[in-house]
Amino acid sequence: MKQKVVVTGMGVISPLGNSIQEFETALKAGTSGIRRITLFDLTGFEVTIAGEVKDFDPSRWIDKKDARKMARFTQFAVAAAKDALEQAGLVEVAENRRHRLLSDPEQTGIVLGNGIGGFEVVTESFHKLFDHGPRRMLPLTVPLMIGNEAAGNLSIIFGSKGPAFTQVTACASGTDALGQALDLIRSGRCAVVLAGGTEACIVPFAIGGFQMLKALSTKRNHEPEKASRPFDADRDGFVLGEGAGILVLESEAHALRRGASILAEFAGYGASADAYHITAPAPSGEGGGRAIALALKDADLAPEAVQYYNAHGTSTEINDPVETKMVKYAFGDHAYKLKVSSIKSMTGHCIAGSGGFEAIASILAIRGGFYPPTINLDKPDPACDLDYVPNTVQYGPIDAAVSGSLGFGGHNAAVVFKKYPMP
Numbered sequence: 027m028k029q030k031v032v033v034t035g036m037g038v039i040s041p042l043g044n045s046i047q048e049f050e051t052a053l054k055a056g057t058s059g060i061r062r063i064t065l066f067d068l069t070g071f072e073v074t075i076a077g078e079v080k081d082f083d084p085s086r087w088i089d090k091k092d093a094r095k096m097a098r099f100t101q102f103a104v105a106a107a108k109d110a111l112e113q114a115g116l117v118e119v120a121e122n123r124r125h126r127l128l129s130d131p132e133q134t135g136i137v138l139g140n141g142i143g144g145f146e147v148v149t150e151s152f153h154k155l156f157d158h159g160p161r162r163m164l165p166l167t168v169p170l171m172i173g174n175e176a177a178g179n180l181s182i183i184f185g186s187k188g189p190a191f192t193q194v195t196a197c198a199s200g201t202d203a204l205g206q207a208l209d210l211i212r213s214g215r216c217a218v219v220l221a222g223g224t225e226a227c228i229v230p231f232a233i234g235g236f237q238m239l240k241a242l243s244t245k246r247n248h249e250p251e252k253a254s255r256p257f258d259a260d261r262d263g264f265v266l267g268e269g270a271g272i273l274v275l276e277s278e279a280h281a282l283r284r285g286a287s288i289l290a291e292f293a294g295y296g297a298s299a300d301a302y303h304i305t306a307p308a309p310s311g312e313g314g315g316r317a318i319a320l321a322l323k324d325a326d327l328a329p330e331a332v333q334y335y336n337a338h339g340t341s342t343e344i345n346d347p348v349e350t351k352m353v354k355y356a357f358g359d360h361a362y363k364l365k366v367s368s369i370k371s372m373t374g375h376c377i378a379g380s381g382g383f384e385a386i387a388s389i390l391a392i393r394g395g396f397y398p399p400t401i402n403l404d405k406p407d408p409a410c411d412l413d414y415v416p417n418t419v420q421y422g423p424i425d426a427a428v429s430g431s432l433g434f435g436g437h438n439a440a441v442v443f444k445k446y447p448m449p
Contacts, residue, residue: 031292032281032446035114035274035412036386037106037146041077041267041373047111049383050390053398054419058251058372059066060265065146065228066303077230077267088183092110092367097144097178098226101380102270103176104183107220113287116218117184119153121253127185129280135216136177137207138272139199139223139378143173146229176224188216196433197338198297204441207275217231217280222382224270233245236266241342252373255402256339256368257346257410264340267374273389276428287379290389291444293426294325300436306354307348307432314348315355317438318430322356327443328425329357332442333347333363334397336388336429337414339368340375345432347409350428353355354412356410362376365422367415372401381431385441388427392445 038045038395041059042052052059060077068074079102084093087105096104096435108125111117118126127134147170148435150261154162169175181190193203200223207221232353236242243263273292281288298320300313307314322329335357354361369387376383387398396419403416430440 029212030278033273033289033292033389034276034286035110035116035280036289036389037109037113037272038200038269038383038386039082039102039106040269040383041079044079044082045061049386050394052285053369053387053390054396054400056372056399057417058266058401060250060253060374062250065230066230070135071237072244073233073237074247074251076263076356077376078228079263079269088129097170097175098145099140099144099224099404100176100179102185102226103138103224103272104179105219106178106222106272108268110220110272110274111184127268129218130346131168131185133188133220134186135207135210136180136186136190137193137210137219137221138177138192139203139381140173140176141194141196141199141225141377142227142232144171145227145232146220148170149229149231151208153201162366180220195437195439196435197375197380198376198431198433198437198439199378201385201429201431201439201441202297202373204381204385205275205439208292208295209279211275217277219271219275221275222270222385223378223380225377226268227377228266228268231264232347242266243341244314252402254341254371256337256341256371256400256408257414258403259349259405259407261341261346264342264370265374267376267379269376269379269383271386273382288446290392291446293327293444294321294442296320296324296440298438300438302436305434306344308436309348311348311351311355313436314352314430314432314438318356318411318428318440319441321428321442327442331430332426333422334388334391334427335364335366335422336384337366337431338429338432339370339400341370343416346407350410350412363413364412365415366412366422367398367400384429385443388429388443392427392443393421
């Protein structure tokens, strides 16, 4: 019999706010976090908008000396993880801002999704290399830029000594990290795992690269809040975002022994590969649909038991109709009774961070009995014919929710969360 896994803490650093309360309030209000880019000079760029994290002062969560040794994506992860651990009641902070983990360090693991690493560090170091030579490069270039350093820093700061992994499956990384964490707990290798995704790639190199792919929205630079419009006929590409969403996962037995407040059950995970194309999903939707079906099977849930699907929903011409097919593949006729929405309409596409955000949004939806809206859905694409909760939050009981993610390379992942009985 599978060991039950539960969620006991959540933390978020996002374009919609830097706390769970701010994030939930913005989701319900249908607030867009997309604005004109402020992180670099936009001269020569066709794309000028993104979902930046705002008012982020790492010293609120991290010692200033330590923060200087971290890339932005790592700072996001540490901040979100600290908030998640505090909500779970699993960390103490001493006067010197050192952290003491309140679980067995050897039974506490970390699995983070990250797609790109410290891109701002790479950008700065390349400039110094090309303009002034190697002796002017940042001394910590390599440890700051590599994608595993967020997980490594979490382990160091919080003192966890179990596995510390980094999952890299492009835009599915955060969701796959959650699935890998689920398996670590079920197998008995860990009792507690910090898991989710983090990303900080609003830099010239990334914006330029996606711009050359013709993947980003360019039509609404003058009205950025309206640029991300999943499932809308007038969409013209995704909007890049950044941030981190981290969850504390535990075996149910461990959580109950210590009297933890349980937020939700993490019931299932499924993954698949399209074996089709390096950037486009398979047109049939079978690959992603199979990942959802596998997650439902893992959760021992019939499709009809799910009320909400949190979509990958990128606002691209190709993704949205294919994801609609995915949902129909996995849920059959029940697809037309589901509420489906994309919070990327508000956050933008935060690559690995999105998997963490969207898992948290799904849990908040279950606990609060609300369906986050898909904003800017003014003229539905005829190929997208499900109920996407257009523009305004809706309310209703949710017993189970599925969150799906798709990544370049044909990576598909889905996770299932269930309402946990309140005492």
